[in-house]
Amino acid sequence: TMSRWNHVTEAPPDPILGVSVAFNADTAAEKVNLGIGAYRDENGKPWVLGCVKEAEKKITEQILSGKSNLEYLPVQGLQDFLDQTSKIILGADSAALKEKRVSVVQTLSGTGALRVAAEFLSIYNPGTVVYVSDPTWTNHISIFKKAGLEVRTYRYLTKTMSLDIDGLLEDLRAAPENSTFVLHTVAHNPSGVDPTPDQWKQIAEIVKAKNAIPVFDTAYQGYASGDLDKDAWSVRYFANELGIELLVTQSYSKNFGLYGERIGALNVVTKDAAAAGRIRSQLNGIIRPMYSSPQLQGARLVAAVISDPELYKLWDSELKLMAGRITAVRTALRDALIEISCPTPSSNYASWDHIVAQIGMFAYTGLEAKHVEILQSKWHIYCTKNGRFSMAGVNLKNAKYIAGAIKDALATAGPSAA
């Protein structure tokens, strides 16, 4: 007899996660994973930060000695973590924090924060149209749609992989009043192309003029440049200098290497301290029917590191190490391409310098699906069809191999059309 769910169809594989599945199935020794955005060390291995290992030992010791337990967290999360996390993103001297105008909840990393934000906006800013960059992280669109919001795009990239600031400003200017603008705080995913401070100022002008709600998605604070303050410049400018009300999501997946522990936060910065308290109660009202309260371990790890001066110092040095290695392999790949006289992806590109100009986890190479197909099937190099490379998968051992493969793919399939 037939299942009552016979009508359920198989969902298409997630474009990003599907890459890892394919990579894992590949048995070739020379395979390279440039798919998922997770840091890898010089030998291509996952890396658990030293500060995290130390924190983990401390936390386990406290549980085993009976000093701490595994009871439910409050709906909003671990208080120590909450106190620290807003300071990390807004700066300890932020007026908004001092005046208690920030509502913060612990979330399941960035995705969880965005979903809670989306549900909050769908209730308290109903009808707001959400603008995301074209391109953006694909899950942005799914998340806001799930909350019942309309999603549109704003232009982001020129044909030569730089910021299309004119297109961006035009599209935001044309948005309705009270729209929501999803902005990448630093290290834009997937392009690695960020606005300059002057360009951020131009964006801020439009936000003010349209009374728009900025949602700053922060997945790479500290990971991008190695400097936590520098990487938070954009959101701090909006919140602290201009006093614009905004939402800012945080992920500790990359900058703490805590991918699987799902730890992040949603901060709502308001003009009104009383509103902040009420907003927090409503954020809790969204969390309670989603998963009741968040999990302990990730929050404890982050709180333990940030609140311990020695561990904080170690974290800071490990951030610089990761950011430094990524910067180094960008240069290594660009140089390897030059060495073998690899043509650029198309006549739009004068060079491969965009790989070095971009920042953060990803390089938006300018390669297309037809090249990606060859990279995968012939060279066992895996990345998403949009030509996005996770630079963490590149190291000094495989940079030349990758360069050779790119040259071959361009020779076989011709230049990119765009």
Place this chain on the structure above:
Amino acid sequence: HNLFVMSCPAAGTCSRWGSVPMAPADPILGVAVAFNADPSPKKINLGIGAYRTSEGKPLVLKCIRAAEQKIVSDPTLNKEYLPVQGFEPFLKQTAQVIFGADSPLVKEEKIAVVQTLSGTGALRVAAEFIALYCPGVVYISDPSWGNHHTIFRKAGLQTKTYRYLSPTMGLDIQGLLEDLSAAPVGSIFVLHTVAHNPTGVDPTRDQWKQIAEVCEARKAVIVFDTAYQGYASGDLDNDAWSLRYFAHEKKLELMVTQSYSKNFGLYGERIGALNIAVKDKATAVKIRSQLNGIIRPMYSNPQLHGARLVATVLADPALRKLWEKELKEMSNRIVDMRAALVGALGEIGCPPPGAKFSSWNHITSQIGMFAYTGLSEKQCDLLTSKHHVYCTRNGRFSMAGVNPSNVKYLAAAIKDVVVGPAKL
């Protein structure tokens, strides 16, 4: 037009969220807040449903301590993302725990399983799946865990109730069967696998058989909420009898949510699962892909630690045995305290809570974390304000908060609110 007009007390201080109201306090969590604020040394917390030792302390199970030690000492473990569906070893084991290791459904891979944030997370994912693929009216027992209604409504579904309790705190099986039989075909029925929350009143096996008949006749979408497997009777198989009967003997397709909060004491690590048992493996595969499609825009993938803890215990025969021993210890302590409270009430001649009751025996016949005492809201308020005994206003006691040191004080407090102040 924005429904929420911004309120501007003064120029420049106008928040776009000025009219966001304060959410009402959650009745269950509010009890813990009030308890913590009370300075009285006599205070008793019968509010939140978390196990306490006989010294009134939270408990981290020994098998969990061992698992924590193992995990922190294992240099091969990293912190990479789990797949959307969760930790593979955990997924295999969790289905076996609830359906039984020898379940044909498990062996034939006819169950779509995803790791979730404990029971709440499993229910929410289930609710969203139902809203997409088999929407209908959701029937929830009256009373039930309050969050049930909120969760299903958030997914856009309408909720109704089915009768559950008789006036003397037994199961109103006739009312239950009548209400479910009157539900539209294809409705969703939320059933408590064991240790009903908040009443502790469970159907007998014969009554479960009657309920299964109605579920089949109404072609209901069955959701078994399992928060107390092993915690209720100390026996994992015994506590899973209801859903196993439905799935294996009646061969009904059904959904089962699992929480490891109580039976593993992993409250704060938020670890559970959603199982959807179906007639064929291909459908299970498709369903699992859609469950992943629900999880991805919610939090991308679940967290490592809780899943590793459970999987570590279940994979190690010695730790598994230790777990089962600790389950019996927790369950036995609760059973003992039920008897102790009824005994203490009898010792001081405390009359039952109302005219409908002939005794306090409902406290010992109920099972699991909670006792649904039959005390009124007024009596509960007085218990709190006069005697510093904290419980939810529906007269629900978390029996884990009762211990040999406080049971006589508790009995005296109950007598005081039932009969009025003692005459000097």
